Amino acid sequence: MSKAASLARISPPPMTASTVPIDTAAEPLVHIAALEKIYATKDGGNIHALKDVNLDIATGEFISVVGPSGCGKTTLLKILAGILGRSSGEVTMQGRSLSGPSRELGVVFQAPVLLPWRTVLQNVMVPVEVQKRDLQAFEHRARELLRMAGLAGFESKYPGELSGGMQQRVGICRALVHDPSFLLMDEPFGALDAMTREQMNEELQRIWTESRKTVLLVTHSIPEAVYLADRVVVMTPRPGRIVDVIPVDLPRPRTLAMHNTAEFGRFVARIRAHFNSAGNLDL
Amino acid sequence: MSKAHPIGVFANVVLLPLLTLFVFIGSWEAIVHLFGISKIVLPAPSAIAVAFTDGLLSGDFVWHLAVTMYEILAGFFFGACSGLLLGFIVALVPLADRILYPYIVAFQTVPKVAIAPIIVIWFGYGVSSKIVITATIAFFPLLANTIMGLRATPLDQIEMLVSCTASRWQVFTTIRLNQALPYIFVGLDVAIVLSVIGAIVGEFVGAKAGLGYLILQKNFNLDMAGTFAILIILSAIGVGLHALVSLVRRHVVFWMDTSGEQVMGA
Numbered sequence: 001m002s003k004a005a006s007l008a009r010i011s012p013p014p015m016t017a018s019t020v021p022i023d024t025a026a027e028p029l030v031h032i033a034a035l036e037k038i039y040a041t042k043d044g045g046n047i048h049a050l051k052d053v054n055l056d057i058a059t060g061e062f063i064s065v066v067g068p069s070g071c072g073k074t075t076l077l078k079i080l081a082g083i084l085g086r087s088s089g090e091v092t093m094q095g096r097s098l099s100g101p102s103r104e105l106g107v108v109f110q111a112p113v114l115l116p117w118r119t120v121l122q123n124v125m126v127p128v129e130v131q132k133r134d135l136q137a138f139e140h141r142a143r144e145l146l147r148m149a150g151l152a153g154f155e156s157k158y159p160g161e162l163s164g165g166m167q168q169r170v171g172i173c174r175a176l177v178h179d180p181s182f183l184l185m186d187e188p189f190g191a192l193d194a195m196t197r198e199q200m201n202e203e204l205q206r207i208w209t210e211s212r213k214t215v216l217l218v219t220h221s222i223p224e225a226v227y228l229a230d231r232v233v234v235m236t237p238r239p240g241r242i243v244d245v246i247p248v249d250l251p252r253p254r255t256l257a258m259h260n261t262a263e264f265g266r267f268v269a270r271i272r273a274h275f276n277s278a279g280n281l282d283l
Numbered sequence: 284m285s286k287a288h289p290i291g292v293f294a295n296v297v298l299l300p301l302l303t304l305f306v307f308i309g310s311w312e313a314i315v316h317l318f319g320i321s322k323i324v325l326p327a328p329s330a331i332a333v334a335f336t337d338g339l340l341s342g343d344f345v346w347h348l349a350v351t352m353y354e355i356l357a358g359f360f361f362g363a364c365s366g367l368l369l370g371f372i373v374a375l376v377p378l379a380d381r382i383l384y385p386y387i388v389a390f391q392t393v394p395k396v397a398i399a400p401i402i403v404i405w406f407g408y409g410v411s412s413k414i415v416i417t418a419t420i421a422f423f424p425l426l427a428n429t430i431m432g433l434r435a436t437p438l439d440q441i442e443m444l445v446s447c448t449a450s451r452w453q454v455f456t457t458i459r460l461n462q463a464l465p466y467i468f469v470g471l472d473v474a475i476v477l478s479v480i481g482a483i484v485g486e487f488v489g490a491k492a493g494l495g496y497l498i499l500q501k502n503f504n505l506d507m508a509g510t511f512a513i514l515i516i517l518s519a520i521g522v523g524l525h526a527l528v529s530l531v532r533r534h535v536v537f538w539m540d541t542s543g544e545q546v547m548g549a
Contacts, residue, residue, distance in 0.1 A: 082446065083442045100448075101446050105446065107446045107447075109442075109443060113439050113443040117461050127447040130448060130449045130457070
C-alpha cells in the first residue's frame, strides 16, 4: 500500500533554468475554446472527431474524460500532448497558445510503449535524455520512482522480461521522471485485470494527493472516472463533443469501499444516463 | 519457454538429423554398388570422401578456397556497405527516393547472373570481376531491407518520443536506427548467402582460380567425386557464414524474439 504513497514525495532535482514555475493564480492551466478536429478519410469524406470542445482545467485539478470508443477522447488527449494538430479553435497552456509538445508534460499511453532494446531504467530515463536534463540527478529520481512502483531490482531487466502490469508501471514512471506539472493518461489501466486496476487507481490517487499535479485521465470505465476525478467530462461520439461536466464532491481521500455508497452510485448513474440516451448501452 | 527435457532436446536437435544423414548416405552407397552406377554419373559417398581428403591434403583445395573466400568477403563487404549507404539516403532524403527508386526497382529485376559475362569483360579474368559480381548481388538485399527497416518504426513509439519534445534527429537516433537493425540483419543474412553464389557464378563465367573454376575443371575431367567434394566445401562456407551473421545478429538485436527464425531462400 505504501509503495506508491511517496512516489510523488521524491524530491525532483533542482529546477533548471528552463523549468517554468506554475502560476498559481486563478488563470486556468489549460484553456480550451471552440476546439475542432476533422480527419479526412481515404474516400474523400470527413470525420468530425471533435466538435466545439470547451474546457478549462485548473492547476492541480484531476479531470477524468469518459466516453465510448470513437468519442474523440484520445484525440483530445493527443492534441493536448502536442502530437496532433487541431483543425480550429484555441488551446492555451499556461497562457501560451499550444503549438507542440511541452517539457512540462508527462504522457502515459494505452500501451506501455517501452523500447525493447533498453533496460527498464533506460526506458524511464528517455524523457530526461531527450530533454537533455542532468542525467545523474534524474537517474537517482528514476531509481526512486521504480522502487516506489514496486519495481526495485528490475532496473536492468528488459521490457520483454516483465509482465504487462509491470510494463505499464514502467510507462507511468517514465511519464513522471522529469517531474512534469501536467500528466496526461490515455486509458492507462485498460489492459489490466480488475483487481490490479483498482490497486493502480488507489496508487494514482495517492500520487496525485501527494504531488497535486494536474491530471487528465482518459478512461472508458465510469467508476474509475468518478473514483479519481474532481470533475468528470462526459463525451459522446459522432461528432465527438462534451455533453456534460460533472463535479465530483466526494470527500478525499476516497476509499475503494466508496464504490458501494449511494452517493457514488448517483454519480455513476448520472454519467451512464448520457450513454443510454445516446444509444450506447454497452457501457 | 517450454521446459523440455534436455535429453529429449538433444535427441530431437542432434540425433534425429544425424540418423537421417546416416540412413541417406548408407542407402546412397548401397544403391551405387547394387546397381553398379558409373562413377561419372553418381559417385559413391566413399569415393567423394576420398576425393575430399585427397584435395585437402594435396593443398589443391586450400588455395582455391582462399581465392573464393576472398571474393565472397570482399564482394559482400562492398555490396553490403553501398546497399546500406544508399538505403539510408533513399529512406531519409525524399528527393533521392523520388529520383532513384524507380531505377533501383528496374535494376533489381535484372538477373544479376546475366550481367556476369559483361562484368568479366570489363574487369578481366582476375578476382576483381568476381568481387564486382558478388557486390552487385549482395547490394540489393541490404538496400531493400534498410529502406524497409527505416520505414518500419511503430507510430506509437514515435508519438511517445515526440511527446517528450524529441527532435526529428532524436527520433532517428533513439528509435528508427534501432528498429531498422532487425531488417538490416535479414538483409545481411540474405546477402552473405547470395555472395557465395555470386563468386561461384563469376568464376564459372571465366576465372583462373577459385572453387568455381575448380568445379569446371573437375567436370571437364569427368571427376564427379571431386565435384561433389567441392560442393561439400561450398555448402560448408554458406552454412558457416550464415551462422556467423546469425551469431552477430543475436548479439546485436538481442531484444528481438528469435523464436520464429525465418527461412530465406536465395
